[in-house]
Amino acid sequence: FRRLGLRGMKQRLLVVANRLPVSANRRGEDHWSLEISAGGLVSALLGVKDVDAKWIGWAGVNVPDEIGQRALTKALAEKRCIPVFLDEEIVHQYYNGYCNNILWPLFHYLGLPQEDRLATTRNFESQFDAYKRANQMFADVVYQHYQEGDVIWCHDYHLMFLPKCLKDHDINMKVGWFLHTPFPSSEIYRTLPSRLELLRSVLCADLVGFHTYDYARHFVSACTRILGLEGTPEGVEDQGRLTRVAAFPIGIDSDRFKRALELPAVKRHINELTQRFAGRKVMLGVDRLDMIKGIPQKILAFEKFLEENPDWNDKVVLLQIAVPTRTDVPEYQKLTSQVHEIVGRINGRFGTLTAVPIHHLDRSLDFHALCALYAVTDVALVTSLRDGMNLVSYEYVACQGSKKGVLILSEFAGAAQSLGAGAILVNPWNITEVADSIHHALTMPSDEREKRHRHNYAHVTTHTAQDWAETFVFELNDTVAEALLRTRQ
Ligand code: G6P
Numbered sequence: 001f002r003r004l005g006l007r008g009m010k011q012r013l014l015v016v017a018n019r020l021p022v023s024a025n026r027r028g029e030d031h032w033s034l035e036i037s038a039g040g041l042v043s044a045l046l047g048v049k050d051v052d053a054k055w056i057g058w059a060g061v062n063v064p065d066e067i068g069q070r071a072l073t074k075a076l077a078e079k080r081c082i083p084v085f086l087d088e089e090i091v092h093q094y095y096n097g098y099c100n101n102i103l104w105p106l107f108h109y110l111g112l113p114q115e116d117r118l119a120t121t122r123n124f125e126s127q128f129d130a131y132k133r134a135n136q137m138f139a140d141v142v143y144q145h146y147q148e149g150d151v152i153w154c155h156d157y158h159l160m161f162l163p164k165c166l167k168d169h170d171i172n173m174k175v176g177w178f179l180h181t182p183f184p185s186s187e188i189y190r191t192l193p194s195r196l197e198l199l200r201s202v203l204c205a206d207l208v209g210f211h212t213y214d215y216a217r218h219f220v221s222a223c224t225r226i227l228g229l230e231g232t233p234e235g236v237e238d239q240g241r242l243t244r245v246a247a248f249p250i251g252i253d254s255d256r257f258k259r260a261l262e263l264p265a266v267k268r269h270i271n272e273l274t275q276r277f278a279g280r281k282v283m284l285g286v287d288r289l290d291m292i293k294g295i296p297q298k299i300l301a302f303e304k305f306l307e308e309n310p311d312w313n314d315k316v317v318l319l320q321i322a323v324p325t326r327t328d329v330p331e332y333q334k335l336t337s338q339v340h341e342i343v344g345r346i347n348g349r350f351g352t353l354t355a356v357p358i359h360h361l362d363r364s365l366d367f368h369a370l371c372a373l374y375a376v377t378d379v380a381l382v383t384s385l386r387d388g389m390n391l392v393s394y395e396y397v398a399c400q401g402s403k404k405g406v407l408i409l410s411e412f413a414g415a416a417q418s419l420g421a422g423a424i425l426v427n428p429w430n431i432t433e434v435a436d437s438i439h440h441a442l443t444m445p446s447d448e449r450e451k452r453h454r455h456n457y458a459h460v461t462t463h464t465a466q467d468w469a470e471t472f473v474f475e476l477n478d479t480v481a482e483a484l485l486r487t488r489q
Helices: 042-044 065-077 089-105 123-146 162-169 195-202 214-229 254-260 264-276 293-310 328-352 367-376 392-399 432-440 445-461 463-488
Strands: 012-018 022-028 030-034 051-058 081-083 151-155 174-178 205-211 235-238 241-247 282-288 314-323 358-361 381-384 406-410 424-426
Touching: 012 042, 012 123, 012 463, 022 065, 030 065, 042 463, 051 123, 051 358, 065 081, 081 123, 089 123, 089 151, 123 162, 151 162, 151 235, 151 241, 151 463, 162 174, 162 195, 174 463, 205 214, 205 463, 214 235, 214 241, 241 463, 254 367, 254 392, 264 367, 282 293, 282 367, 282 432, 293 314, 293 328, 293 432, 314 367, 328 358, 367 392, 381 432, 392 406, 392 445, 406 432, 424 432
Parallel strands: 012 051, 012 151, 051 081, 151 174, 174 205, 205 241, 282 314, 282 381, 314 358, 381 406, 406 424
Antiparallel strands: 022 030, 235 241
């Protein structure tokens, strides 16, 4: 009953995230072509039962003119998306600056910017001002589309100031906030100059969600230590008002991957790849080219493995797909050259006239090619230095049928909490340990592979993205209903 909207109609859900799930390309003054990114989050949210979802966010393009904005708004409406227009200056300060140069590294334990990344304190303050202004712009768009009874689900570190903007506007809005990154230990979080304002804003939400119990615990500790509030088993209490805090581990739409493996195009790719790498074991890495993904460390571990196991030199290949991301942020530019330098050196050292040990691609792959790669590879290396969840590990497991490939997984990825029993867990900073794990994975007896795979496959196919989204929305409705009951008693 609580889940349904008025008179049995579907409840409206407004999903607010920095980025819309579309890529928009301008084809003329008033013409846009749109491609919806069919990722896990999108299908999860569109598949939630009894809910009518719309998405509010930035389309990732600068549209300074009104004609272009009107045309894009109209085109997006057909995809159930509503744009927030951000100009270049605000993107620079809010997205490249505060979100990706300050919050992102801090939340992944890489610390606050040092001198070369942060010129002056004033720079920090102007970026935080831009962050708040951008969050207010998202809030303004929410107000325009909000109807009483709607559920508003804010996503990620870009929008920590949004719950406050929304509740200041209308205290009765049902607001949830979910973080897709880790929430770090309070000892790390408390170095953030704007620590108070952000915590207070997030606490304005009715329900706050994280991928793992540890992240939720860190958040509650930050609230008790920094704000002096009371942590309870339910969440955080401030003057009689409770903000519920809980873990909601995300999943993927595993059926979509299973179905893809039956498609002729994917089967063709699988055949081509199998022939291309015949006689060699294939290891795979698929990551955004981000410092949190530990790509240089992974490649150095592979080098150590080759060094210590010369008999494997022409019998194994590492395919590393490194998807370019946030290319305007200097740290990401430096990482690209660092990775290229290491790959070049190792290929020069161990390559032969006919084969190289590392195939490194600086680009994304289409969905079919990706599924085929997941299906044919013997070992996946997911060795993030820190990662909120990491769904590549889930996608790999979903695409491994009879092959029963081995997953090497960082203990610092949220996914280690759910796939830990099936994967080989590693500390990605320990290159020797990762090199040994590569050897273990490549030589693992088939009954052990089978046992490990069975565990992971059962988890990935039963804890789906749709369950995750449904549970969050249900709990949010429930939390608000209970709070209402309490105030009436
Ligand atoms: C992470 C974040 C997402 C973000 C994605 C891609 O997964 O949690 O919010 O959308 O990275 O990054 P980008 O900066 O390209 O949106």
